[in-house]
Amino acid sequence: MKRFLAAAVALIVLAWPLIARGPYPQHIMILVLLNALLGTAWNILGGFAGQISLGHAIFFGAGAYTSTLLAQHAAVSPWIGMLAGALVAAAVALAIGYPCFRLSGHYFAIATIALGEIAVIAVTNWDFAGGAVGLFLPVEGTGIAAMKFDDKPGYHYVICALLAVALGLSLWLRGARAGYYWRAIREDQPAARSAGVPALRYKQLAIALSAALTAMAGTFYAQYVLFIDPPSVLPLSLSIQVCLVTVLGGAGTIVGPLLGAAVLVPLSGLTSAMLGGSGRSLDLVVYGGLIMAIAVFEPGGLVAITRRMGTDLRTARARWRERT
Amino acid sequence: MAPEALRVSDVSAGYGGLPALHGVSLEVRPGEIVALVGANGAGKSTLLKCIAGLLKPWSGAIAFEGRGIGGLPAHRVVRTGVACVPEGRRLFLRLSVRENLMVGAYTQRDTGALDEVLALFPLLRERESQLAGTLSGGEQQMLAIGRALMSRPRLLLLDEPSLGIAPRIVARIYENLAAINRRGVTVLLVEQNVRAALACAARAYVLQTGRVVQQGTAAELLESDLVRKAFLGI
Amino acid sequence: MNPLAQALVSGLLTGLVYALIAAGLSLIFGVMEIVNFAHGEFLMLSMYLSFFLNASLGWDPLAALPLNAALLFVLGVVVYYALIRRVLRAPMLAQIFATFGLGVFLQAAAQFLWKPDFRTVGATVVSGTRIAMGGVFVSGPQLVAAGGAVATTLALWWLLARTGTGRALLATAEDRTAAALMGINANHMFALAWGLGAACVGIAGGLLSTFYYVFPQVGSQFALIAFVAVALGGFGSVVGAFAGGILIGVVESLAGVFVAPAVKNLFVFGIYLVVVLVRPRGLVGKQ
Numbered sequence: 001m002k003r004f005l006a007a008a009v010a011l012i013v014l015a016w017p018l019i020a021r022g023p024y025p026q027h028i029m030i031l032v033l034l035n036a037l038l039g040t041a042w043n044i045l046g047g048f049a050g051q052i053s054l055g056h057a058i059f060f061g062a063g064a065y066t067s068t069l070l071a072q073h074a075a076v077s078p079w080i081g082m083l084a085g086a087l088v089a090a091a092v093a094l095a096i097g098y099p100c101f102r103l104s105g106h107y108f109a110i111a112t113i114a115l116g117e118i119a120v121i122a123v124t125n126w127d128f129a130g131g132a133v134g135l136f137l138p139v140e141g142t143g144i145a146a147m148k149f150d151d152k153p154g155y156h157y158v159i160c161a162l163l164a165v166a167l168g169l170s171l172w173l174r175g176a177r178a179g180y181y182w183r184a185i186r187e188d189q190p191a192a193r194s195a196g197v198p199a200l201r202y203k204q205l206a207i208a209l210s211a212a213l214t215a216m217a218g219t220f221y222a223q224y225v226l227f228i229d230p231p232s233v234l235p236l237s238l239s240i241q242v243c244l245v246t247v248l249g250g251a252g253t254i255v256g257p258l259l260g261a262a263v264l265v266p267l268s269g270l271t272s273a274m275l276g277g278s279g280r281s282l283d284l285v286v287y288g289g290l291i292m293a294i295a296v297f298e299p300g301g302l303v304a305i306t307r308r309m310g311t312d313l314r315t316a317r318a319r320w321r322e323r324t
Numbered sequence: 325m326a327p328e329a330l331r332v333s334d335v336s337a338g339y340g341g342l343p344a345l346h347g348v349s350l351e352v353r354p355g356e357i358v359a360l361v362g363a364n365g366a367g368k369s370t371l372l373k374c375i376a377g378l379l380k381p382w383s384g385a386i387a388f389e390g391r392g393i394g395g396l397p398a399h400r401v402v403r404t405g406v407a408c409v410p411e412g413r414r415l416f417l418r419l420s421v422r423e424n425l426m427v428g429a430y431t432q433r434d435t436g437a438l439d440e441v442l443a444l445f446p447l448l449r450e451r452e453s454q455l456a457g458t459l460s461g462g463e464q465q466m467l468a469i470g471r472a473l474m475s476r477p478r479l480l481l482l483d484e485p486s487l488g489i490a491p492r493i494v495a496r497i498y499e500n501l502a503a504i505n506r507r508g509v510t511v512l513l514v515e516q517n518v519r520a521a522l523a524c525a526a527r528a529y530v531l532q533t534g535r536v537v538q539q540g541t542a543a544e545l546l547e548s549d550l551v552r553k554a555f556l557g558i
Numbered sequence: 559m560n561p562l563a564q565a566l567v568s569g570l571l572t573g574l575v576y577a578l579i580a581a582g583l584s585l586i587f588g589v590m591e592i593v594n595f596a597h598g599e600f601l602m603l604s605m606y607l608s609f610f611l612n613a614s615l616g617w618d619p620l621a622a623l624p625l626n627a628a629l630l631f632v633l634g635v636v637v638y639y640a641l642i643r644r645v646l647r648a649p650m651l652a653q654i655f656a657t658f659g660l661g662v663f664l665q666a667a668a669q670f671l672w673k674p675d676f677r678t679v680g681a682t683v684v685s686g687t688r689i690a691m692g693g694v695f696v697s698g699p700q701l702v703a704a705g706g707a708v709a710t711t712l713a714l715w716w717l718l719a720r721t722g723t724g725r726a727l728l729a730t731a732e733d734r735t736a737a738a739l740m741g742i743n744a745n746h747m748f749a750l751a752w753g754l755g756a757a758c759v760g761i762a763g764g765l766l767s768t769f770y771y772v773f774p775q776v777g778s779q780f781a782l783i784a785f786v787a788v789a790l791g792g793f794g795s796v797v798g799a800f801a802g803g804i805l806i807g808v809v810e811s812l813a814g815v816f817v818a819p820a821v822k823n824l825f826v827f828g829i830y831l832v833v834v835l836v837r838p839r840g841l842v843g844k845q
Contacts (some may be wrong), residue, residue, distance in 0.1 A: 052654055099835040105650045106593040107793070110785045111834060117782060118827045125820055236778075240662060247655060282670055288663025295655040296644045376739065398738035407739070414736035416729050427729045430722065431741035475741065 014160060017153035026152035030224070032265045033159040034217060039245035039257025040166040041213035046243065047251035048170075048179060049206040050186025052105070055112030056214055056242045058096075058119045061234040062089040063215025064222040065123070068135050078147035082219040089215030090208040097207045101200055104189070116239055124230045134229025137222060147223045155224050162220060166213050170254055173209075182206060186252075214242075237284070244287055247294055250303030259302045329354045329479055329510045330375070330406075335384030335394070337374050344370040346534045347384065352479070357501070357511040359521035359542075361555065362531035368514040369411055371531070372483050375512070376408035377401035388479060403431050407477035411484050411514075413468040417457030421448055421467055424456050428474030441470040444500060462493030469500065473509075480504065482513040486520055498524045518555040522546055560693050565815040566808060567694045571704040573807020575762055577800040578707040579780055580787035581714060582758030584799035587788065589731040589751035592642060592653055596661035598781025600756050602668060604630050604763025605772045609677050612767075618682045620702065623764045630760025634752035642752065643745070661777075669774040677772040685768065699769035706765045710758060711800055717754075718796065727751060731794065783810075786830040805829075 012019065016029050038060070045051050066088045067081025076084070100111045124132045142148045149155055173179050181202045184192035193199050222228050241264075249260025267286070298304050330352040338344045345367045352358045360368045373379040375386055377398035386394035393401050402408070416424050425448075429435045442449040445466045451459060456467060465485055472480060482501070486494040498520055505511050515521035522528060522542040530538040530551060538550055545551045583597045594600075604626050608619040619626075637660065645656045687698030718724035729737040730747040738744060770776070784799075787806050791798025806826055813825035 046651075050651070052651060054658070099831065103834065106591075106654060107789065109654055110593065110789065111831075114782065114786065114827045114830055118824060121821060121824055240658075243655075247651070251651065282666070284662055284666030285670060288659045288661070288666055291655050291659025291662060292641065293659075295648070295652040295659060296641065299649055299652040299655075378735065378738070397743075398735070399741050399743045402739060402741040410736065410739060414733055414739075416732050416736065418732060419725070419728060423725055426722065427725050427737070427740050427742075430726055471740070 017156050023152055026156060028266060030152060030155055030159055032261050033156075033163050034220065034224075035241070035245050035265055036258045036261035037159065037163045037166050037217045037220075038214060038242045039249065039260055040163070040170055040254075041210050041217065042242045043210075043246045043251060043253075043257050044170060044173070044213070045206045045210035047246055047253070047256065048174065048186070049182040049203055051101070051203060051206065052109045052243075053112045053207075053210075054109050054236070054239050054243065055114075055116035055119075056210070057234045057236070057238040058116055059089040059093065059211040059214035060218040060221070060238060060242075061119060061123065061228075061230070062092055062211070063218025064228045064233045065129055065135070065218075066215070067219040068137060068222050068228060069129065071137065072135065077145060078219060078223050079145075082147075082216050085215040085219045086212035089211040089218075093207040093211035094204055097200075097204045101203045101207075112239075113236065116234070116236055120230050120234045123234060130229065132230065134227060134232075137226040137228075139226060147220075148226075155220075159220060162216055167254065169209070169213070174254065178202060178205060240287065240291075244291060246301075247299075248290060248301050250301030251299075253301075253303045256301055256303050263302065328352060329356075329389060330512065331385075331387045332371070332375065333385045333387075335371065335374055335381045335386060337370055337379055337381040339370075339379075343382075344534050345374070345381075348531070348534070348536055349384075350529050350536065350539070352510055352512050354478075354510055355505070355508065356527065357505050357513070357525045359525035359528040360512065360514045360531060361516070361518045361521055361528055361551075363554070364516065365533075366531040367534040368531050369483055370534075372408065372481050372512070372514050375401075376406065376410075376481055378408075378410075402475055402477070405476075405478040406481065407472040407475050407479070408481040409465075409468045409472045409483065409485065411487070413464050415456040415464055415468055415471070418455060420453050420455055421459070422452045424467055424471050425474050428471035431475050435474070437474045437476055441473050444473075444503065445470050461489045462497070465489055465493075465497055466500065469497070469504075473504065477509060479510045479512065482511065484514055484516060486515060486517045494520055518551065522551075561815055563692075563694050565811045567691075567696060568700075569808035569811025570804060571696065571700045571807070572811065573804035574704040574707040575766060575803075576780070576783050576787055576807050577803025578711055578762045578765075579759050579784045580791070580799035580803040581711055581796045582755035582762075583784050584788045584791070584794065584796050585714070585727075585758070586751050586755040588794035588796065589727055590642075590646075590748050593657065593785075594752075594755065595654065595657040595781075596637075596664060597755075597759060597784060598777030598779070599661045599664035599668075600630060600633065600759045600777070601763045601766070601780050602772075602774065602777030603633070603664065604760040605767045605770070605776060606668065606672065606677075607760075608764045608767035609679050609772045612679045612682075613677075616680075619679055619764050619767045620682055620684070620706075623706070623761055626760040626764035627757045630763075631753040631757040633760075634754070634756025635749045637756070638749045638752040642748070646748075661781075665774050665777065672774065674774055679767045679772070682768045697769065703765035703768060707762065710761050714754065714758060714796065723750070783826065786826055789830060790833050 017026055020026055042056055045053055063085035066085035067078055070076035070081045070084055071078060096115060100108055103111055123129050142150050147158065181197045184197050185199050185202060189199055218233060245260040245264055246257045248264060249258065250256030294301060328351040332348060332350045334347045334349055336343060336345050336347055348371055360371065362368050370379065374381045377396050377400065380395050384394065385392060388404055388406055391404065393404055416427060425438055425441060426435060429437060447463055448467055448470055451463065456464065459467060485497055501511060501524060513521065522545060525542050527541050528545050529536050538545065538548060579601060583594060586592065586594050607626055607629060608622060611617040611622050612619060641656055641660060645652045682699065684698035684702050689696050689698065689701060718728060726737065726742045727747055727750065729740065730742055730744055734744045783806055787802035788799045790805060791802030809829060810822050810826050814822040
């Protein structure tokens with residue numbers, strides 16, 4: 001049943017540009033998929049390995065800025081730029097992880113917030129990267145090689161491909177040794193360590209992969225919107241958004257980030273937030289309320305809620321059968 | 325007033341679904357010293373925790389001076405007149421000796437018991453302003469007992485008071501316990517050191533895998549085969 | 559005028575206010591190992607309280623300080639019972655998100671209700687005054703704020719070190735089970751910690767409003783600095799957090815004057831990272 005559902009959803013998503021003809025619904029779907037990608041990436045570090053990062057915008061920005069600057073100054077293809085961005089982000093991630101993974105839980109989260117703020121200040125004051133003004137990407141030169149399209153479907157399929165890569169990686173890792181070690185670290189790091197799990201190494205693996213995928217999303221965003229600046233690719237609100245997508249859907253599950261993105265994007269008008277760079281504060285009121293509600297009532301997110309409903313439904317059905 | 329100070333009736337309890345006590349009953353009469361002995365994992369500490377309010381029993385009743393206290397949280401149990409010296413002492417290491425004692429008097433209107441406690445343990449008076457973490461094992465145990473006495477309890481529970489302490493000091497602690505008992509405080513103590521416990525207590529219960537397997541006066545138990553073989557190596 | 563001395567004094571005064579904010583945060587963490595990610599928003603709410611009392615009733619924020627303290631105390635207690643208590647035994651993710659969500663919610667609500675405009679509080683008893691001491695100029699409001707911060711922190715210290723309730727708080731912080739055996743109700747202590755922590759930040763907000771702009775994001779700036787101060791001084795140590803706050807204030811001021819104002823926060827965070835690398839539990843912290 002689950003596989004049939006998954007296949008059906010995948011089919012709809014792939015066929016979307018044919019089903020929904022106008023640019024607006026196509027744009028919404030692209031944003032859903034982009035957020036799903038960001039959530040899936042965050043999930044590797046925060047969901048699987050249990051290290052809560054509230055500074056993931058650093059990696060998003062790293063990807064966006066690396067590919068854009070390479071394109072501007074060295075005429076490098078955005079695809080190569082995307083890989084370069086991923087490498088840069090992974091390097092930054094490892095550099096962050098090395099000292100910060102000594103910190104546990106709350107302390108680590110705070111460190112990531114501080115680092116996020118440093119990134120904003122640093123880039124805003126860095127003229128080479130456009131400073132506060134930002135960077136524009138050239139509008140001409142479309143086609144797959146340039147990762148630039150005149151209309152939405154092209155972008156749609158690029159983000160589908162990226163998401164597929166991320167999901168495939170997640171699925172594979174979850175069942176591999178890394179996935180087991182991450183679970184052990186997440187549940188009880190001291191116990192995991194004494195059982196021989198090399199905690200730092202695997203946490204570094206998680207953050208590097210998470211960062212690389214996030215950076216790829218950043219490059220995509222740059223190519224899609226054709227303008228980047230610190231408030232659009234580096235703000236704390238973006239880091240919050242990335243977390244929320246996963247946590248709302250269900251951290252630690254594969255489907256969670258997808259569910260979270262599918263609910264959150266249409267619900268809260270992320271559209272204007274992402275494009276305009278200035279969120280409507282009402283969105284954030286809702287985010288804040290949602291985050292608190294999840295924390296208090298169901299930290300497992302929508303996935304856990306649907307599972308519970310599923311169990312309740314089955315028990316109710318069984319009881320009804322008993323009666324009749 | 326009920327004839328017994330403490331009555332435990334058919335208590336079962338455990339941790340996270342795993343049972344540690346199966347229908348244990350015992351009683352302690354006013355002014356007695358009663359010991360609970362048994363091997364590691366027998367459930368002695370578990371029972372004490374139930375009485376002290378640190379663990380909620382799954383079933384059964386616990387009554388102190390006729391009033392039910394089973395299931396009450398620890399901070400309310402102590403107000404009924406039952407104080408507990410926990411396993412490992414659990415002192416506030418970053419507070420001074422004096423401050424530890426003052427915290428012990430939290431439920432009392434005044435700290436009048438302070439002088440009595442310091443008179444009982446002159447060693448503590450010498451170290452009054454030292455941090456509890458700097459005391460030796462034996463001194464810490466005395467402080468822990470003193471801290472419990474600050475709430476002027478009528479029943480004192482002790483969980484393994486001799487654990488990790490040199491034999492000479494253990495003897496001194498037991499002398500102190502006898503003195504405390506003479507002043508009218510009923511004592512229930514859990515001990516792995518069976519000899520010391522039976523030398524001090526009037527009666528004892530032997531626990532094994534969560535059940536009472538033997539009970540009687542200290543003299544009776546010292547004669548029993550079970551105790552001699554299992555604990556005294558005879 | 560000696561720029562070094564000026565920067566030092568100015569930094570010290572600001573640092574004392576940071577120290578008060580950090581002390582409140584550290585108290586909460588010390589007693590129950592939960593970081594209040596909404597601490598900055600408590601500050602912001604207190605500042606808006608001062609602003610509205612001043613704008614509609616003409617009250618001087620300094621005179622209204624007891625009200626700030628009282629109302630924020632109540633807010634802290636309410637937040638504990640309504641929110642924090644439910645995540646005490648929840649996974650860490652839930653604990654982080656509970657206060658983090660609260661912070662996001664409060665800041666956004668403030669922005670929605672009161673608009674992002676920068677507000678200033680009207681004339682207070684000390685506005686516009688400047689004092690010259692040995693070649694250094696100090697503004698009246700800043701001096702009063704620093705003085706108020708010192709007074710409040712001393713009061714907090716006295717409460718913790720010299721009263722039965724304070725001892726009970728410290729006992730709960732160290733070992734809540736042993737504290738329970740003494741008759742101390744951990745829940746009450748937790749609520750008290752939240753109330754006191756919020757009251758501290760409430761007073762800081764009232765003091766700040768006499769010379770700082772009031773706007774929805776003002777809390778975030780100070781909160782981040784408070785986190786860094788607490789991390790610097792050591793989570794769980796009120797004294798450490800206090801020292802951390804002062805240090806940050808001075809560093810920030812020196813960096814702003816001698817390097818460039820735009821990047822002074824880089825120095826602040828830079829120090830934070832260095833401390834994290836070298837001594838993760840902070841200068842005085844418990845671990």
